[in-house]
Amino acid sequence: MSISLKHISKSYGDLKAVDDISFEVKEGELFGLIGPDGAGKTTLFRILTTLLIADKGEATVAGYDVVKDYIDIRNHVGYMPGRFSLYQDLTVEENLEFFATIFGTTIEENYELIEDIYIQIEPFKDRRAGKLSGGMKQKLALCCALIHKPKVLFLDEPTTGVDPVSRKEFWEMLKRLQQKGITILVSTPYMDEAALCDRIALIQDGKILEIDTPKEIVKHYPKKIYDIRTDDMYKLILNLKEYEYNYAVHPFGEFVHYTDKRDSFDPDELIQFLESKKQKNIIIQQTETTIEDAFMELAK
Amino acid sequence: MKRFIGFIKKEFYHIFRDRRTLFILFGMPIVQIMLFGFAITNEINNVDIAILDKSKDVTTQEIINKISSSKYFSIKQIIENETEIEAVFKKGKVKAVLVFEKAFSKKLIKENNATVQIITDATDPNTANNITNFVSSILLKYQQEINKDLKIPYQIVPETRMVYNQELKSVFMFVPGVMTIILMLVSAMMTSISITKEKELGTMEILLVSPLKPFQVIIGKVVPYIFLSIINAVVIILLSIFIFKMPVQGSLFLLGAESVLFIINALSLGILISTVSETQQTAMMISLMGLLLPVILLSGFIFPISSMPNILQVISNVIPATWYIIILKGIMLKGVGLTFLWKETLILLGMTVLFIALSIKKYKIRLE
Numbered sequence: 001m002s003i004s005l006k007h008i009s010k011s012y013g014d015l016k017a018v019d020d021i022s023f024e025v026k027e028g029e030l031f032g033l034i035g036p037d038g039a040g041k042t043t044l045f046r047i048l049t050t051l052l053i054a055d056k057g058e059a060t061v062a063g064y065d066v067v068k069d070y071i072d073i074r075n076h077v078g079y080m081p082g083r084f085s086l087y088q089d090l091t092v093e094e095n096l097e098f099f100a101t102i103f104g105t106t107i108e109e110n111y112e113l114i115e116d117i118y119i120q121i122e123p124f125k126d127r128r129a130g131k132l133s134g135g136m137k138q139k140l141a142l143c144c145a146l147i148h149k150p151k152v153l154f155l156d157e158p159t160t161g162v163d164p165v166s167r168k169e170f171w172e173m174l175k176r177l178q179q180k181g182i183t184i185l186v187s188t189p190y191m192d193e194a195a196l197c198d199r200i201a202l203i204q205d206g207k208i209l210e211i212d213t214p215k216e217i218v219k220h221y222p223k224k225i226y227d228i229r230t231d232d233m234y235k236l237i238l239n240l241k242e243y244e245y246n247y248a249v250h251p252f253g254e255f256v257h258y259t260d261k262r263d264s265f266d267p268d269e270l271i272q273f274l275e276s277k278k279q280k281n282i283i284i285q286q287t288e289t290t291i292e293d294a295f296m297e298l299a300k
Numbered sequence: 301m302k303r304f305i306g307f308i309k310k311e312f313y314h315i316f317r318d319r320r321t322l323f324i325l326f327g328m329p330i331v332q333i334m335l336f337g338f339a340i341t342n343e344i345n346n347v348d349i350a351i352l353d354k355s356k357d358v359t360t361q362e363i364i365n366k367i368s369s370s371k372y373f374s375i376k377q378i379i380e381n382e383t384e385i386e387a388v389f390k391k392g393k394v395k396a397v398l399v400f401e402k403a404f405s406k407k408l409i410k411e412n413n414a415t416v417q418i419i420t421d422a423t424d425p426n427t428a429n430n431i432t433n434f435v436s437s438i439l440l441k442y443q444q445e446i447n448k449d450l451k452i453p454y455q456i457v458p459e460t461r462m463v464y465n466q467e468l469k470s471v472f473m474f475v476p477g478v479m480t481i482i483l484m485l486v487s488a489m490m491t492s493i494s495i496t497k498e499k500e501l502g503t504m505e506i507l508l509v510s511p512l513k514p515f516q517v518i519i520g521k522v523v524p525y526i527f528l529s530i531i532n533a534v535v536i537i538l539l540s541i542f543i544f545k546m547p548v549q550g551s552l553f554l555l556g557a558e559s560v561l562f563i564i565n566a567l568s569l570g571i572l573i574s575t576v577s578e579t580q581q582t583a584m585m586i587s588l589m590g591l592l593l594p595v596i597l598l599s600g601f602i603f604p605i606s607s608m609p610n611i612l613q614v615i616s617n618v619i620p621a622t623w624y625i626i627i628l629k630g631i632m633l634k635g636v637g638l639t640f641l642w643k644e645t646l647i648l649l650g651m652t653v654l655f656i657a658l659s660i661k662k663y664k665i666r667l668e
Contacts, residue, residue: 049509051667070665071511079509085502089317090310101306102512144506 001060002027002152002183003048008057010043017043018054019206025185025199030178032197033187034291040206041187042082045156048185049079062151062183075103078150082157084137088130092121092140095129096147103148113180114143117173135166142173146182153177155186159193171196191292202295209298214291221289221297223247226267227255230279239277243270250296257293303512307520314494315524324490329482329532333539336474347431348376349396350388355404359446363416366442367398372434389421396420396431475540476628477601479533480621483559484566484595487529489587491570495521496583499574505667514663522567529563549635558631558641561648562624566591568655569620575662595621623648 003025010018018040025031033041046052048061050070058065064072086095096118100107111118117139124132129140138158145153155174159167171193178184178198186197194200195214202209202217210217230236233256240249240258247259260270267284274282315321349367353360368375376394379385385397399417401407407414418435420428495518498504507517537555540546548555569591577583596602598612599621605613616622623644630636630644638645 046667051505051508053666074509075511077509079506081502081505083502085506087310087314087503088501090313094310094313098306098310099506099510102303102507102510104303104511 001025002029003031003059003061003185005044005048005059006057008044008047008054008059010040010047010052010054016206018047020057021203021206021208022057023201023208023211025183027183028178028181030174030184030186030196030198032194032200033185033203034189034191034194034200034295035187035203036189039203041203042156043206044203045079045081045154045185045187049077049154050074076151078145078148078153080138080141080145080153080155080158082160084141086129086137086141086144089128091126091128092132093125095140096143099144100147105148107147110147110149113149113177114146116176117146118143120169135162135170138162138166138170139173142170146177150182152183152185155184157187157189159188159190167193191290191295194291200291202291202298204299209295217291217294218289221294223259224265225287225289225293226258226260227252227283227285227287228258228270229255229281229283230274231281232279235277236274236279239274239279243273248293248296250293252290252292255287257287259293304516304520307512307516308523311494311520311524315528321490325486325528325532326535328485329478329536330539332478332482333475333536336478345372346374347372347396348394349373349398349431350377350379350385350394351375352379352382352385352397352399354402355400355406357403357405359405359408359414360400363400363439363442366438367435370434370438385419389419394421395428396435398435475536475544475546476625476632477599479536479559479628480562480599480601480624481592481595482532482536483529483563484591484621485587486532487525487563487566488570488573488591489584491522491525491567492573492577492583492587493580494525495571495574496577496580500579508666514665515660518571518659518663522571525567525570526560526563529566530560533559533563546632548632550631550637554638555628555631558624558627558645558648561645561652562620565620565624565648565652565655568652568659571659572655572662575659575664594619598622599625601625620648620651 001024005024006022008018008021009016021040021044033044035041043052047054048059048066050066050073053067060066061073062076064070064076066073087098090098096107100110121132121136121139121143124136129137132140142155142158145155159170162170167190174184174186175196188194197214199211199213200217201211210220212220228236228240233251236256237249237251240246240256245261245265247261248257249259250257258270271282271284315325351364353364364375367373377388379388379397382399385399388394388397397419399419401415401417404414416435416439418432420431498507512520533556537548541548570587573583573586573590577586594615598605598608598616599619600616601621605616605622608616627641627644627648630641
């Protein structure tokens, strides 16, 4: 096991940030922690990167105990905090060089590991890190976290505040890194990114709701989901919530995701109901369950 | 070692890329020493004065000659009657008017005393005060001369005494103080700010999750500032020697060694401050309120310790700067060596060891 947590708990005063969490991450796995802001993801990361000590429970990273062997862990992991944490007044190249030096290595030595990523920011290597765009900053931060060829990589919300194109590129890079044998623990509040992980843990209020592969988690969703749209989306949500057989109603992009209580649900009945509420241009179609639906269901 | 050098290199990038830091580091020492040396000074030089001599006899003439031949005053105007006094002041031509009373000589001989009125322009109270003192001392000197062979002494003015700094060069008194302030500020404030900056920007989190050991981070932070503080100390000493012609009586080597000791003391205070503050702003406030203010007010730099209330005298004893100023004055002005200063040096050394021990104890290897 690359990462293992047993009954980890951590409180800040009365607030339970992490509440009795246990899970394991296999070697070479891309494992996602999925949950909203304030779910306890960052606290968990800080416990695993030896920055915080848990109140209860035990954890190991790459075989080292997070409390006793913290010096070994600090030698063998790469950590990218949620907030951009590089030196803004140093250039791209200077930042990378600095992190290579403090980890006792050089850029050349591990260049093949970061090549794919670094090549994209190389044209800006003389620019100060503070003047880079959000996506560039994250790529640089990833390079810096990787420069010493870590066994385990911790990425705390690496794509928050990054544009969709860069986000997609970023996940492609993670996939490639995984193929090089690096275990990756990544957290994100974006449910669409969850599907790209090998396994995910859905986490809320410091507790784990479910751990499984994205496919299995979606399968566990008990009902069929329908996409519905009309001309008046705001009224549609109110109408659907009034409907006596509604099981779940969530806005989802340009549609509303609707689930019915009954197993034998006839969409025509719902159309009639909506027409009686003076909704126009009603579209209703069955759709695939997403992680977001599963999360909403579990978080109920 | 390579890691360590890489770290120090990074620190120098920070320092040289931040204009504000650079100004505090190198602009301030020069500005401060110039300010204290030229502007805020107790010394007077060629002050313009006017004379109203109502008796115009031998004695007054002699006194006037004495005054005009001193380098402190130049007689700008001789006025004839009292109505003119206000006019010359209003024009701002002179800082003071000396009025000799009628029949000055006769009174001095008959009644054994005569008065000179010193009217000063008190819009600048400091200068006014100084002028009074200077004139008084000239009069006193003259009085001593004429009284030499007389049995019944003549009196011209009440006695005013000036001891210490007889050359009236106030800048000599300020240099040790300014040097102390600057070394304190550069060393303690700048290190505490640069360490808390890493905390505030989140880079400390990454540094902690790296093979760098805490003491390497701290030493790496401190080394550049030791280096820069030494440059500052040298600049201040050179300025005072070459611009203000200040003599350094004692050993330059001892001066340097004591300064390095004080710099390390201030740096360890800076580290201590950074362990208790989370933001740059807190670090700066603690440095300013907790270090700079006591150094200025209580270290004996401006106000003599002996004239402070007892409780403040006690407090001044725990301020490292108090001891450093004693050492500096001893070496620079009196030219004494370690035989006279061993006690102060030992106290400074003890404080340094204490601060270093405290900061090692308080330094966090994690986030909380």
